[in-house]
Amino acid sequence: MLHRPSAADATVAIPEARADESFIEIEALDKTFVGQDGEPVVALQGLDLNVRRGEFVTIVGPSGCGKSTLLSLVAGLLEATGGEIRIGGTPVVEPYTDLGFVFQSDLLLDWRTVTGNVLLPCVMRGIDEAAHAGRARELLASVGLEGFEGKRPFELSGGMRQRVALCRALLLDPPMLLMDEPFGALDHLAPHPEDRAVRHPFDLRGGVPVRPGDRDDAAPRRHPRDPRRRPRTPARSQRPRHARLHRHRPRDPADVPGDGRDPPLTGRGGRMSLWNRKWTRDAFWMVVSFAALIGLWWGVVWLFETPSYLLPAPDEVLWSGADNGLQMIPHSGWTILSVLAGYILAVVVGVPLAIIVVSSTTLERILYPPMVATQSIPKIALAPLFVVWFGFGMFPKVAVAFLICFFPIVVDTIVGLRSIDPALVQLARSMGAPPSRIFLRLRLPGALPSMFGGLKVGSALAVVGALTGEFIGSDNGLGYLLLSAAGELDTALLFAILFVLSLLAMAFFYAIELLERLMIPWHVSQRAHAG
Numbered sequence: 001m002l003h004r005p006s007a008a009d010a011t012v013a014i015p016e017a018r019a020d021e022s023f024i025e026i027e028a029l030d031k032t033f034v035g036q037d038g039e040p041v042v043a044l045q046g047l048d049l050n051v052r053r054g055e056f057v058t059i060v061g062p063s064g065c066g067k068s069t070l071l072s073l074v075a076g077l078l079e080a081t082g083g084e085i086r087i088g089g090t091p092v093v094e095p096y097t098d099l100g101f102v103f104q105s106d107l108l109l110d111w112r113t114v115t116g117n118v119l120l121p122c123v124m125r126g127i128d129e130a131a132h133a134g135r136a137r138e139l140l141a142s143v144g145l146e147g148f149e150g151k152r153p154f155e156l157s158g159g160m161r162q163r164v165a166l167c168r169a170l171l172l173d174p175p176m177l178l179m180d181e182p183f184g185a186l187d188h189l190a191p192h193p194e195d196r197a198v199r200h201p202f203d204l205r206g207g208v209p210v211r212p213g214d215r216d217d218a219a220p221r222r223h224p225r226d227p228r229r230r231p232r233t234p235a236r237s238q239r240p241r242h243a244r245l246h247r248h249r250p251r252d253p254a255d256v257p258g259d260g261r262d263p264p265l266t267g268r269g270g271r272m273s274l275w276n277r278k279w280t281r282d283a284f285w286m287v288v289s290f291a292a293l294i295g296l297w298w299g300v301v302w303l304f305e306t307p308s309y310l311l312p313a314p315d316e317v318l319w320s321g322a323d324n325g326l327q328m329i330p331h332s333g334w335t336i337l338s339v340l341a342g343y344i345l346a347v348v349v350g351v352p353l354a355i356i357v358v359s360s361t362t363l364e365r366i367l368y369p370p371m372v373a374t375q376s377i378p379k380i381a382l383a384p385l386f387v388v389w390f391g392f393g394m395f396p397k398v399a400v401a402f403l404i405c406f407f408p409i410v411v412d413t414i415v416g417l418r419s420i421d422p423a424l425v426q427l428a429r430s431m432g433a434p435p436s437r438i439f440l441r442l443r444l445p446g447a448l449p450s451m452f453g454g455l456k457v458g459s460a461l462a463v464v465g466a467l468t469g470e471f472i473g474s475d476n477g478l479g480y481l482l483l484s485a486a487g488e489l490d491t492a493l494l495f496a497i498l499f500v501l502s503l504l505a506m507a508f509f510y511a512i513e514l515l516e517r518l519m520i521p522w523h524v525s526q527r528a529h530a531g
Contacts, residue, residue, distance in 0.1 A: 023088060023176070024051040024074060030082035031069055043069045047083070068104065071178045075101055077426045087176070097125075097432035100169030102182040106161040107427050108153040110522045111445045114140065115149040118167045123441055124433035132171060139167035152522050312492040321496035327481070332500060334477040338394060338466035339508065342401025346458060350406050351451070354413035355439075375407045379465060383472035397469030397477065404465035405458035412454025416447030449523045452516040459512045463505045478504075 029047040032040050043066040051057050059067050072078045074085055076095040085092040100121075108117045118136040119129045140149055143163040153161055166182060294314050300306070301313045308316060321328070353371075357364045379400050386396035420443050428438045470479025478497055485493040517526055 021052070022050040023053045023055075024049070025086040025089075026050070026074075026083070028083040029070075029073065029080055029085065031066070031073060031078065032081045044073070068180050071101070071180050072426070075099060075178060075430050077429055095429045095432065096176075097430065098174060099176040099178060099430065100172070100174040101427065101430045102165055102169045102177070102179040103423055103427065104180045104182075105423065106153075106158075106165040107421070107424055108161055108164060109424075109442075109445070110153055111448075111520070112153075113149065114145065114151050114153070114156070114164055117153065117164055118171055120168055121171050121431045124428050124431035124437060126437070135171060136167065139170055140164070143167060154522070154524070154527065309489055309491050312495060316492045317495040317499065320490070320492035321499070324493055324496065328478070328497065328500060331476055331478050331481045332504070334394075335463075335466055335470065335479070335501075336504065338397040338401055338469065338477065339462045339504070341394070341398045342465055343405055343458060343462040343508075345398065345402045346406040346409055346462070347455070349402075350409040351413055354410045354417065357410075357414055358417045371407065371410065374403065379404050379468055380472070383469055386469070387473035392473045392475060396473060397466050400469035400472075401462045401465030404468070405461040408457040408461065409451075409454040412457070413447060413451045416450025417443050419450065420446045448520050449525060452512070452520065456509060456512050456516070459508045460505050463501065463508065467501065 026047055026049040029044055029049075030042075031044040032042050035041055047070070049057075059070065061067055069078065073080055074087070074092070074096070076085075076092045087096055109120065112120070115133070115136050118139060119132060121127075122129045122132050137146075137149060140146060143166065145160060145163060145167075148156065148160070153164070156164070162182060166179075169177060169179075298314055301311055312320075353367065357367055382403065383396060383400050386399050390396050390399070424442055424446075425438060428442055433441070466477070467479040467482075470477040471483060474480045478501055482494065482497050485491075485497060520526055
């Protein structure tokens with residue numbers, strides 16, 4: 001049986017407590033996890049501990065001794081294997097929400113601003129955020145983050161992110177504060193203990209708690225190789241004894257170089273540079289790629305002298321499209337309508353179905369196999385069956401477009417909903433959030449990047465599906481027009497129709513991508529894409 005060092009082996013440093021009743025009572029606490037190999041892993045065993053009101057208790061021990069597990073048990077986020085935990089005389093059998101919990105990682109939400117992350121306890125408890133906005137600003141100012149209230153977490157350093165997490169835990173003035181190695185990412189902001197700007201987190205006036213560590217005024221130590229030599233004299237700081245803390249960053253975040261934001265879009269003389277706009281660069285390279293493709297096409301026709309019925313020249317395709325433009329416009333409208341109808345139906349059905357699959361293991365076992373089975377059948381084989389069932393109207397085309405783009409939307413949504421960090425769920429539970437609020441505020445926003453991946457794939461497949469339905473049975477649409485041109489061996493018109501279909505698919509794809517940029521500008525894929 002695997003055995004990890006228990007918290008009973010750790011050192012528990014308890015300062016002199018005030019005469020008061022015990023607030024946290026832990027008796028004979030045991031916690032055993034079961035690994036993936038089925039072997040039990042003992043995290044805690046026979047732990048007894050009492051904490052009085054107002055006490056500050058520090059648990060010190062080696063990595064893996066169960067310190068984090070103990071805090072999660074006290075918060076009611078884990079179920080004990082044995083023993084009992086009582087807070088205020090009441091046994092802990094569910095998440096105890098009247099507390100502030102600072103986890104080892106900051107667990108900031110990328111889609112919320114700094115102030116929004118501090119106000120997260122209000123969101124999870126269903127409390128009005130506006131009523132606590134002033135308190136959030138005060139806390140941020142007390143830890144040196146004034147001016148960063150509207151920034152996103154990716155624009156902050158590790159220490160700044162951890163300070164935001166600390167403010168989040170202190171927002172509602174909880175009577176109990178649990179902190180799991182919270183200051184590992186913080187800098188040593190105060191070289192002298194006399195610096196009044198650094199205070200305990202329970203001091204409502206603010207300040208940044210600092211974890212002890214190596215400093216230039218550390219106590220003298222003997223020589224590491226020769227203990228007979230005199231202790232080394234510590235180097236004294238050149239800063240005045242009562243100097244105020246200097247800001248690590250300027251007050252204006254815009255003055256911070258390399259803070260993860262885009263460079264200023266300015267050219268000579270401070271004017272806006274169009275080249276620094278990403279859409280300008282994208283459009284330029286798109287034109288270059290199409291020009292290169294058309295030049296290669298023209299070169300092949302000229303070099304090999306191919307006949308027009310095999311490979312017409314680009315100018316012949318252009319003139320054919322212009323001559324048949326009035327005929328192509330209504331057919332394009334029918335195809336666009338089929339694509340949009342099938343795509344919207346796939347989204348409306350696929351996203352809720354993915355939510356159902358994620359929420360219930362039983363329903364997943366029932367619904368997932370048929371979904372996979374339908375994808376193994378070629379859609380071109382199903383289209384004639386739809387024509388037999390539903391005739392030659394629009395419904396067969398919509399049905400094929402739906403089936404062909406449905407699966408990637410469902411699968412990517414499921415992956416996104418399951419990819420949430422379990423620690424975020426624990427954080428929300430410690431704030432008293434019900435499952436519905438956890439889904440709406442955590443799971444769904446976190447799944448958006450993966451969902452948009454499926455939506456973009458489905459946008460291209462929807463065009464293919466609608467075209468497949470028009471091939472089998474239709475008297476309108478670009479697919480029908482494509483078959484008519486092929487029957488007349490009008491190769492130039494065929495290429496013109498294919499060119500219109502390509503433009504349609506590209507427009508649909510980039511529309512979804514634009515929506516993605518507007519909805520999840522905080523995601524790393526969009527930040528890298530915007531660079």
